[in-house]
Amino acid sequence: MPALLFTATEVQDVTPHMRRITFTGEPVAQYIATGQFPNIKILLPKADGSFDVPELDDPACGADTLVRTRPDLHERVRTYTVRRYDAQQQTLDIDFVLHGDEGIAGRWAAAAVAGSTLGAVGGGGRPIGTGERYLIAGDETGLPGVGNILENLPADAVGTAYIEVDGPAEQQDLQAPAGVEIVWLSRDGAAGGTTTLLADAVAAHPLAPGTFAWVSAEGSQVITIRKDLRARGVDRKAMLAIGYWRRGLTENGYAKKANHDRDLKEFDDHDHDHDHGVRGLAARLRRRG
Ligand SMILES: Cc1cc2nc3c(=O)[nH]c(=O)nc-3n(C[C@H](O)[C@H](O)[C@H](O)COP(=O)(O)OP(=O)(O)OC[C@H]3O[C@@H](n4cnc5c(N)ncnc54)[C@H](O)[C@@H]3O)c2cc1C
Structure with a gap:
């Protein structure tokens, strides 16, 4: 099973330092169907633009073993919030803070144009609880x-x-x-x-x-x-x-x-869905057949 590669279709500056990037297409639809929200693990490309991602169903790239088995890959993973998604239109927005050129994700976002790509290698997290x-x-x-x-x-x-x-x-x-x-x-x-x-x-x-x-x-x-x-x-x-x-x-x-x-x-008193990484994504995609 190949990794999900998202393609940017729209790049819009909401404010001077907040860049909204909209991703569209079948890989986005596949990711949305896994239900891994509210946060997404993105994989940034290498300097030459390639990804070198192991197959998602390779047991060697489970979330907990990724750090040990593929530190090179793990170094390029970052966590972002899914700002908005539309399952019908197959679109997903991420808002990136443009915080200078010191981080790979911030740098990627600052240079992003329609057609730029990044990988989606997991996600998860907790939604807000309920209160009065x-x-x-x-x-x-x-x-x-x-x-x-x-x-x-x-x-x-x-x-x-x-x-x-x-x-x-x-x-x-x-x-x-x-x-x-x-x-x-x-x-x-x-x-x-x-x-x-x-x-x-x-x-x-x-x-x-x-x-x-x-x-x-x-x-x-x-x-x-x-x-x-x-x-x-x-x-x-x-x-x-x-x-x-x-x-x-x-x-x-x-x-x-x-x-x-x-x-x-x-x-502690929530369900323990801490598998936010590659293995979680692979398992969910497999469950969908
Ligand atoms: C659950 C979760 C959801 C998140 N959602 C979002 C989101 O939707 N949008 C978003 O922009 N960020 C979000 N973040 C924060 C984001 O993951 C970090 O800012 C991350 O460090 C950015 O990666 P980078 O490669 O740009 O910088 P890194 O390589 O991680 O860091 C390089 C340097 O930049 C500094 N740095 C990192 N972020 C900032 C910043 N915002 N301002 C100033 N200096 C910074 C670091 O301290 C470090 O010195 C989220 C984090 C978590 C855990």
Whole structure:
């Protein structure tokens, strides 16, 4: 079974530093049918544009063995949010933060044009839980997830979404239930991961009983926010707080060092669908026949 190679058909800058890339075609339809959401594992091409991906049903490329058996391949895997997909039209959007040329994914996105390709080698993750109120907090990397969540919350949902961005030019028009307030926090040009804006906003937020908290941002702020929420009595089952990147570390370096600042206990009472990698994708494709 070949790897799924996605082809970009549209490249659009939502804001100066957020690039939406739409992928279309049969491989996208196949990926959508696997149901691996909300996050996708993308495989970036090598410098020469080739992929060199093992067959997906090769047991040597299972998610847990990938790191050991194919470190070269694993180095080129990154995690992104599926911002939106349309099973009928066979389209899938990913919003990439353009954060300079230091990372392979950011660099790929900055250079992407219609016809550019990347691999899809897995996915998974947890959707937001349910609460009587919602506290949502994200930086630019969490923003695609925030946008997705706000669009899909029930119309009578209430809560607050704090979104930290570089500056006013990075604010997007988001659809949200009338009862959910959106608060944009501006770093005024300071580099991502160097301020405590998001953590300060959450710390000042009064917590109503029954609140579900969803937090995704640079790791150091996520650690602070999780501690604060726990100290104020939010149960682990009522929060999903994950570091999406760590200043100074590549994604794989961050995963090795801190497993994305995940508190695995947050996941304890959910089903354990942690197989986000190649093997999970292969198994799902096989189940579809
Ligand atoms: C579940 C999940 C969902 C995610 N969804 C998205 C998404 O939809 N869109 C998105 O853009 N990102 C998303 N991210 C974050 C993304 O995976 C990381 O930013 C990743 O490090 C980018 O890879 P890269 O190759 O560009 O940089 P890497 O090679 O991983 O890192 C190179 C350098 O760039 C720095 N860096 C990485 N990201 C940023 C950033 N955003 N701003 C400033 N410096 C940075 C690193 O600290 C490092 O010093 C998500 C992460 C997770 C875990």
